[in-house]
Amino acid sequence: MKTKSVAKKPPPARAKKSASVKRSKAQASGDEFWRMRLYVAGQSPRSSAAITNLRKICNEYLAGRYEVEIVDLVRHPELAKADQIVAIPTLVKKLPVPVRHIIGDLSATQRVLVSLELLDA
Amino acid sequence: MLLAGEPPHLEKALTGIAGFDEITEGGLPRGRASLVCGSAGCGKTLFATEFLVNGARLFSEPGVLMAFEETSDELIVNAASLKFDLDTLVRNRTLVIDHVHVDSHQVAETGEYDLEGLFIRLRHAIESIGARRVVLDTIETLFSGFSNEGLLRSEIRRLFQFLKSFAVTAVITAERGEKSLTRFGLEEYVADCVILLDHRIADQVSTRRMRVVKYRGSTHGSNEYPFLIDERGFSVLPITSLGLRHQVSNEVISTGVADLDAMMGAGGLYRGTTAMISGTAGTGKTSLANAMARATCERGERVLYFAFEESPEQIARNMRSVGIDLRPHLESGLLRILAQRPFMFGLEMHLVTIHRESEQFNPSVVILDPISNFLSGGTARDVNAMMVRLVDYLKSRGVTTFLTCLTEGGEAVEATNIGISSIIDVWLLVRDLEVSGERNRGLFVLKARGMGHSNQVREFTMDSRGIHLSEVYLGPAGMLTGSARVAQEASERDAALRRKDDTARKMAQLERRRQAMEARIAAIRAEFEAEETEAREGFASDAEVERRLVEDRAEMWRSRHFGGSSSGRSKT
Numbered sequence: 001m002k003t004k005s006v007a008k009k010p011p012p013a014r015a016k017k018s019a020s021v022k023r024s025k026a027q028a029s030g031d032e033f034w035r036m037r038l039y040v041a042g043q044s045p046r047s048s049a050a051i052t053n054l055r056k057i058c059n060e061y062l063a064g065r066y067e068v069e070i071v072d073l074v075r076h077p078e079l080a081k082a083d084q085i086v087a088i089p090t091l092v093k094k095l096p097v098p099v100r101h102i103i104g105d106l107s108a109t110q111r112v113l114v115s116l117e118l119l120d121a
Numbered sequence: 122m123l124l125a126g127e128p129p130h131l132e133k134a135l136t137g138i139a140g141f142d143e144i145t146e147g148g149l150p151r152g153r154a155s156l157v158c159g160s161a162g163c164g165k166t167l168f169a170t171e172f173l174v175n176g177a178r179l180f181s182e183p184g185v186l187m188a189f190e191e192t193s194d195e196l197i198v199n200a201a202s203l204k205f206d207l208d209t210l211v212r213n214r215t216l217v218i219d220h221v222h223v224d225s226h227q228v229a230e231t232g233e234y235d236l237e238g239l240f241i242r243l244r245h246a247i248e249s250i251g252a253r254r255v256v257l258d259t260i261e262t263l264f265s266g267f268s269n270e271g272l273l274r275s276e277i278r279r280l281f282q283f284l285k286s287f288a289v290t291a292v293i294t295a296e297r298g299e300k301s302l303t304r305f306g307l308e309e310y311v312a313d314c315v316i317l318l319d320h321r322i323a324d325q326v327s328t329r330r331m332r333v334v335k336y337r338g339s340t341h342g343s344n345e346y347p348f349l350i351d352e353r354g355f356s357v358l359p360i361t362s363l364g365l366r367h368q369v370s371n372e373v374i375s376t377g378v379a380d381l382d383a384m385m386g387a388g389g390l391y392r393g394t395t396a397m398i399s400g401t402a403g404t405g406k407t408s409l410a411n412a413m414a415r416a417t418c419e420r421g422e423r424v425l426y427f428a429f430e431e432s433p434e435q436i437a438r439n440m441r442s443v444g445i446d447l448r449p450h451l452e453s454g455l456l457r458i459l460a461q462r463p464f465m466f467g468l469e470m471h472l473v474t475i476h477r478e479s480e481q482f483n484p485s486v487v488i489l490d491p492i493s494n495f496l497s498g499g500t501a502r503d504v505n506a507m508m509v510r511l512v513d514y515l516k517s518r519g520v521t522t523f524l525t526c527l528t529e530g531g532e533a534v535e536a537t538n539i540g541i542s543s544i545i546d547v548w549l550l551v552r553d554l555e556v557s558g559e560r561n562r563g564l565f566v567l568k569a570r571g572m573g574h575s576n577q578v579r580e581f582t583m584d585s586r587g588i589h590l591s592e593v594y595l596g597p598a599g600m601l602t603g604s605a606r607v608a609q610e611a612s613e614r615d616a617a618l619r620r621k622d623d624t625a626r627k628m629a630q631l632e633r634r635r636q637a638m639e640a641r642i643a644a645i646r647a648e649f650e651a652e653e654t655e656a657r658e659g660f661a662s663d664a665e666v667e668r669r670l671v672e673d674r675a676e677m678w679r680s681r682h683f684g685g686s687s688s689g690r691s692k693t
Contacts (some may be wrong), residue, residue, distance in 0.1 A: 111229055
């Protein structure tokens with residue numbers, strides 16, 4: 001069973017934004033939606049830290065515009081292959097494209113924000 | 122055999138890779154990790170793949186292939202070109218392929234992490250099919266995916282421990298480094314067995330070599346072994362490990378030329394010997410080789426003929442001109458001619474081809490025609506080493522080997538440019554004999570181990586009736602061959618005839634003289650007899666004359682005297 005932690009359902013209709021348009025604001029326009037999957041392994045301190053850190057970032061920057069699925073590979077090892085998971089923890093940003101892998105316990109908030117395209121590098 | 126008190130030998134897992142299990146005396150260390158390193162394109166992945174495929178197919182050991190460079194599909198396609206059906210193995214659940222892809226461009230590091238994901242995947246793969254073998258190909262790719270090298274190293278160390286805890290036999294491939302065996306020093310972590318693959322280009326011909334750098338707890342061949350990758354996969358040639366232990370045979374087989382058999386003390390070649398015929402161009406080496414091939418096929422045995430100069434059709438056609446019809450044997454399959462240009466491949470490739478074909482075809486005679494052409498594929502030293510290995514190999518199989526060797530004009534005839542005389546048991550030499558504007562072939566037995574042999578040079582002639590060796594003429598004028606020999610023989614016949622006539626004439630003369638003599642004797646005798654008769658008649662008449670004289674005298678006496686005074690006288 002996937003551990004789902006869905007904060008909010010996506011808005012019913014949202015205008016698709018061209019990928020070429022550069023998102024440069026920390027507070028992106030309200031029509032974008034973040035779909036993410038966090039891979040952890042059991043109750044390791046790093047995994048717990050990653051969950052905590054992700055929750056904090058989402059609440060702060062993506063309130064109402066995200067969906068996070070937490071996958072415990074200890075329980076579902078077969079799921080590691082599909083997303084090419086090697087490092088633990090790994091946060092996979094599925095949407096908006098492009099897909100990105102963010103590894104580590106997500107403690108470096110600035111880098112997480114850059115990787116989630118919530119902040120310019 | 123274990124000696125008392127000796128610790129048990131390291132358990133090994135057969136790789137099923139031709140030759141490799143011989144070098145390592147049983148394969149890779151079971152339950153441990155082995156490192157296979159080499160530069161790009163040296164065959165690491167293939168070695169590892171074959172290790173898994175053979176494990177699944179031959180030894181009932183399912184395997185996991187964790188590929189860091191190629192995707193599962195790529196691997197399946199690549200392996201299919203080598204006749205490995207990975208797809209089927211995957212479907213039969215004897216193989217799991219997991220492609221691990223790490224793209225540093227898509228990855229951001231945001232804090233502490235480890236590679237537990239890899240461990241989880243590996244464990245999952247191993248447990249899903251009960252794998253006994255694992256391949257990690259090439260784990261170093263991780264170094265380009267993650268920036269924290271210290272962490273990677275400790276994780277790789279942990280990974281090897283992890284593999285050990287599963288007691289799987291593992292192969293880890295790694296790129297060759299500049300100064301160390303592997304670019305990232307993986308040999309530090311894999312201490313049990315390290316195999317180095319090498320791919321060298323010499324004179325535009327590539328040679329692949331393998332060396333067992335380290336094998337803890339086991340003896341192993343320490344040489345560099347040539348290996349080969351072809352459509353049947355990976356094969357190593359452990360030939361230098363062969364000792365001189367082959368069985369010998371006392372059975373004698375014909376060379377296919379009766380006159381040549383007669384030159385050998387044993388009446389032919391011993392089965393399993395290595396015979397070589399050397400000579401300059403056009404001396405009939407190939408024809409002799411084919412005569413041997415035909416004789417062997419006629420006994421119902423198989424002949425494997427490696428032709429390095431002519432195509433099978435060309436050989437068959439040319440041999441008909443000397444009365445050797447190979448077609449029935451080619452059709453029956455007893456004769457197999459493999460024609461290939463020697464420079465097509467490196468020497469190792471040739472060696473492996475010969476090995477493989479010999480193993481498959483199981484011939485009783487192998488012909489290599491000519492071995493001198495190998496020189497275009499390597500240095501004399503390489504060729505020599507190869508020939509020694511080859512001859513040893515064929516000997517160990519009890520195969521009679523017939524080699525031809527082209528010697529260049531002007532060289533010492535007893536020398537081969539490959540320098541393999543020491544491994545040759547029977548050496549025939551054909552040399553050109555140039556006399557009085559003719560070029561003829563003289564054949565002699567330079568050596569024949571284990572049998573007496575003719576010390577004579579025979580003239581070697583070929584025509585549509587076959588191959589013949591005739592005794593050359595040796596006389597006051599030296600050795601004569603060809604038409605000079607024929608002329609000499611004719612003149613000898615003439616002389617003999619003349620001598621015969623002379624004798625008859627002399628006999629007749631004598632007879633005539635004897636008759637004359639006897640005639641004369643008869644004449645003399647007749648004369649003598651005449652004289653004798655005459656003489657005898659003379660004597661008789663003398664006596665008559667005397668008597669008459671006496672009578673006359675007495676008459677006269679009586680007439681003059683009538684008395685007996687004359688009686689005294691009459692008594693005289």
